[in-house]
Amino acid sequence: MKIASIIDNQLAAPHGNRKGLSYGQLAVLLLTYIVSEADHRICCLETWVSEHQRSLKAITEWEIREKEATDDRCGDLLRIIGLTEALPQMEMSLSQHLVKAYELPTSQARSDTTSFSVYHQISEDVEEESLIKFGYSKDKRPDLRQYRQMLATLDPLGMPLLGATLAGNGGDESEYLPTWRKMREILGHREFLYLADSKASTWSNRAKIQGEGGIYCFPLAMTQPRPKLLADWVKNPPTEVIKIVEKADAELRGSLGDYPHQADEGESEDLEIGKGFEVPLGNIWVEPETEKRYQWEERWLVLKSNALASRQIKGLESRLAKGEEALLSLQKRPGKDEKRLEQKIQEIVKSYRLTKYVEYSIDRNISYKKVYKGRGSRSEDSSYRRVRQINLILNYQRLSTEIESFKTVAGWRLYVTNATSERLSLTEAVQAYKQQWQPEMGFHRFKKGRLSALPIYFRDEKKIKGLMFLLTIALRVFTLMEFVVRRQLHQSQSSLARLYSGNPKRTTKRPTAEKMLRAFNNITLYIHRDDSIEISGLNLVQQKILRLMNVEESIYTTDYFASG
Template identity: 30%
Template sequence: ADHRMNRVQSWAEHRLETLRGCSEATLEGRDLSDDRLADVLRDLSDDRRWQAFEQELAGQLIRVYDLRAECVRLDTTTASSYAAVSEEGLLQLGHSKDHRPDLPQLKVMLATLDPLGLPLATEVLSGQRADDPLYLPTIARVRACLKKPGLLYVGDCKMAALDTRASIQAHGDYYLCPLTALQVPAELVAQQVEAARASGQPLIDVERTQTDGQTRCIAQGYEHSETITAQLDGVSSTWTERRLLVQSLAAKQSAEQGLQTRLKHAQQALSELTVRRQGKAVLSASAEVEQAVTAILAHFHVEGLLLVTVTEQVQEQSVRAYRDRPATTRITRQFTITCQVQPQAVRTASEQLGWRVYATNQAAEALAFVEAVEAYRDEFLVERNFGRLKGQPLSLSPMYVERDDHATGLVRLLSIALRVLTLLEFVVRRHLTQQGASLAGLYVGNPKRATTQPTTERLLEAFQEVFLTIVVEPHQTRRHLTALSALQQRVLVLLEFSPTIYSKLCEDSSEPP
């Protein structure tokens, strides 16, 4: 997609008949000129009117599509631009999630409804803002939108700030988020895991059915409770928080591979430490060698995993007197370093890999350990929304607008399109589930392949070969529309759309256009 405003009018003029069939019969190309589109973006940038619209829209969508409002997911992303940075503007330099710290950016906070990922609230903020303070204002907007207590809010470790958790608890809602390494250092996590093992607490397995139909364990862990106290608006608040110690087996495997790589690199560095090379400083004292060994072990984070032995050989060589130089004894020292992997220490270190601590204030009866882990692992839902928003098909990034009101309006306009993408596939998937059926014909090159989870992008792609042909005669206009295939007709049925949305486009007219 190309969201540059000066490109839309020429694009629309080649599709006026289709656009008129979808909107107003009097639509003209000039209605989509860059000036009028700029007016639209400026109107959408009005915070008060947008929030009222977004709140009403979310309420209507939940009622019309009979959606369950139980779990809300929050996250942020950044969108870069080639425009200039202004001191008080939206576009600022900051930590880029697109790996482009050299470009100015704005930040987007999105709150979505599980399990379909429907956007409920969209916040557009300046690009240098930290994530932590953005959660509570967005959560307040979700509360105003859903008007329902007892919601579960799921976020990443930026949502784990004590003030954020305390506020969610005080409003009668629930949270689920991982704690940061500052809140629970790795040493503390290891102690808690060891304490759980020593107490005989059973290990809880989290299993998931894979695409091949096999059920595999994807995570395991323990649980304990802690009493949390926080100051909220000058009032002390205390509640019980569940702490979930979770070890992701995939993360553990990846970390073990990283550990083995670090061990190899550390051994290689140690073996080359005393090798003489041109231009390389020679270590002549045992203290220097020991200091270098310690630095290598620390650099590769393998302290205690390698047994390093330093052997010193001292050689004395007599040097004869020469002219004014007296006879002397030259002493040279050579160091030999050997290292050996400590298997037991490596096994112990491996058992501590892949652990993370999650916090929630929801009771186990409503959110069991396995359900909590599964809920957080569904973080891909909001990440997928960001992928659609910034990449294909909505293409927000990079932005080709310079004014702040245009940038804000563009993000909000595309968030409406994101709702359409989300709802279309949700409706189709829900009907397929109710029917116990699947949909075939969506995959190019493999028409027999069926799926119960079609994406909106593939559903729309199935209609690419539908053409409207218009023949203008002196006294009438004839239209011909490509006949809909069986697949296209079934998609319309699954979407609860009438075929007339297509057939009405080809009604013959006695008046030429």
Template identity: 25%
Template sequence: MPPLDTESLTITEVRHLPIVKAYAQKIGLVETIDRMVGSQMELSPGMAVFGMVLDTLSGRTPLYRLTEFFEEKDTELLLGTAIEPERFCDTNLGRSMDQIFETGTQKVFSQIAQNALTVFAVDPRRLHFDTTSVSVFGDYHLVDPPFEITYGYSKDKRPDLKQFLVSMLCVDRNIPILGTTTDGNASDKTLNNELLTNISAYMARHGLEPGAYVYVADSAFVTEDNLKKADRRQTWFLTRLPATYKECGRIIREAVAADDWIDIGRLAEERDRPNRSVARYRAYDGTVELYGKTYRAIVVHSSAHDKRRHKRIDRMLKQDRKQLEKDCKKIADTVYYCQADAQVALDKLIRQSASSYHRLQAGVEKIPKYGRGRPAAGKPRKVLRYEYRVTATVVEAPQKVQPLREEAGCFVLLTNLLDQQGDWSAPELLSLYKSQIGIEKNFSFLKDPAIVNSIFLKKAQRIEVLGLVLLISLLIWRLMERSMRQYVETNDCELPGWVRRKTRKPTSFMMTTKFSSIMVVSIGNHRQLAKPLKAVQLEYLKALGVTTDTFTAP
């Protein structure tokens, strides 16, 4: 046996990064960016972005340490070509980010997203839109920035920090296809309006004409201008009607009074827990009138009542009872010498309590008054006169309080799908709106301290490009998750989850933990795994549609 060439032997930790590389190749990440962004630099813009994506999905280190990140990596295996780590210096990254900005971050991401939708056959007919704020440290006195980093309403609850906003449009629940950065004090209502202006042309690129998709947004969408613009552009929408509209309260009261609910049951797949029951839903299909036009309104009642609302009701009932008991005590302390006068006072008290959420158990008590001294033996006491007092006990009125509590568990979905009950039933619309949580989880990903450290770049333009890098990372992250869940659904099986339990909802993070110990041994141009892949790892690779060669073949 020839002696082992230890000088050419290296052992590299690769973990799950070759899987990320495989998905980046599927969507043509590097080729697309290099084709759109012309460059003669030694590090192409596509490779610069790919390097930052790998860094981001490995746990994230600051950009100025990207060189250090690749010093311990097999760049030929992960990037497809051997690149010296020094090429990922901050100067090259900065220049690449500037060139990408000049090309247009939205233009670049739109093309990459279109690649992903085509390759993975993603259904783009269900659109979800939302915004979030990203807090930053520093003064950021920038000259002519593309967006303003300033103070605004902080969704991070950090009003002491400047911020910028990130808006995102997702399809198929949580696959991002559009993302933008904008001023830190921009209004969600304005951003919805701007998107409605361009959405028809944008969706046409994906082969969808107006009427072929449904736009899902939060309650900030509901303004007169947005509603009219959606109608003019023939854009179907689904949103939540704010409680500040009188029609919201009216349709909820109508639903509770009619008691003609459509039973939906539960939407979540998990089971009831001892201390937490899974929410069950029922719906009432009606209409509301806003700004002179009729819209479809679906009142949804949830068994998981909003605790804050019920606490508010409890406080209101307590105050209502306290005031009524005060009125009762005032009348009870009054002595009446005529039964008719006492009855008049009682009737007045009952009328005052008519609007209360309590009722009175009340009456007039006749009290005899006797003369002084003891009566003669065997004779009754002599009654001098009679006095009358009003007695009243306050009890809760269930017939009034129960509807109030029912109303507290309701919210209203608003849509212009007025005559499409056959195609879009109330359960389907509720399920579509509840899937809005996917975009909320995307924001959690973008704000995860393990993904995004404190942002401090010299140019707002580069922050916008960094946003592009994070969106591409998120896109790949969600595509991996989607592939695994489609595999589970298609094959009616489960994958190994946490603590040796099977799961039907594998996540990308869950997958990364299964590959945390993958090491590759290299001897010259030959690569092999330090240890054979385990059964659980092979099972995940099958679900991801990735071959084992991904870990050894550049």
């Protein structure tokens, strides 16, 4: 991957009093630790290097001294990476090299953002310039400050092309056009299909990508009047509706990264996964600042996913059942305070998102109760007074018309593209968006997986940016491992077994990097008292993984370590 040389070409050498590894070599050492130990704490690197010093020297052929990987040196590395203006150039060089070295397909790419919640307290004098701010939290922690991370990936393997650490309070809309421009520079052409979420579908983004010769496909944000437009089109399609089918061949679905249907042996029927139609429309947009006029043709794709429709309908039925159960409990004990009852109803309706699907009313039943004066037995002549009592009655019912309208448009989405039908058919558009999990998989690894950045231990935001840069490189390692192995398995029509704990016979054609790394946990280098060495032998699974990765088994032999 040429990580060390690319970093060293962009970063100045450490100051004259610091001897030993270069910044690029230290970055490789830290990355090796992160990938091997699933831990980004730089304070632990020194001990790990000391324990594996002989192995690391043999592998790298570097002179790795005792204090080479202290947390001070690693902290300086992260800060300099986060501080340098050459960070985008390093990202670009890494991606361009990998695309060429591994002959990666460059016809389709996508980008997305997420937020990382932290517990940092920011002083008022630096808050304005800080990356760590309050903003819309995708972690559902609005009480915490956060920073955002953008990730652009290359289909079909999901390899990161570039990443960027952004302020926590910004909007994503303005990030997609600059990201596309950088991806165009990395890939060296603009014919790739650019995919992103609905926040990318602003008029300005679409107009400028079109104006600069790009190809895009975005889901449209469902702001008014688009929901009504979608409902009208679904009820009365203006063009022919076609079925969208997926080949039942499991290997084809595997290459797309999705397994919606498990085909039995010998099954050859195609699976209908949805339907759709398209509406050609012309667009005009005028840039407010320059009054430049953009005019172009688009295709509005109206697509239904059967799986999504089923999930949405089941979700509504579940919310209705739970909401009505809560309302029934409230109906049995409405209390005496009408305002308090109204508040509780609103909380239930809002919690289960039933505002459009349930209506309710509160009736007051007024009665007068006799309250006798004094104590003792009562007679007809006993004096009493009447006390006015108000009993609250809660009534509620489903809004059948709204529920049926929801079911009619369930699973339907509006997409917009400037690609021709030859470049992107309706079926290909559905398949493309079924792979939207690719950036999300990277975010999962950054948050809860083996490459987790959380919790963040740094206060220095430059170090945070440096760490996220290195984690993005580590994610490249994982995705390249998976791509190379899966490609080899597909070409050889074989699979891998013994990767799943407790189920050694289970096989897979799509092994994850995590499982392949875990398969090498039991290899040990023995150093005897006479300084001779011995390495535990490789089992069949380890040997097969190395062959699939085009890595020589000799790296696990004593001859290799002796020569190193």
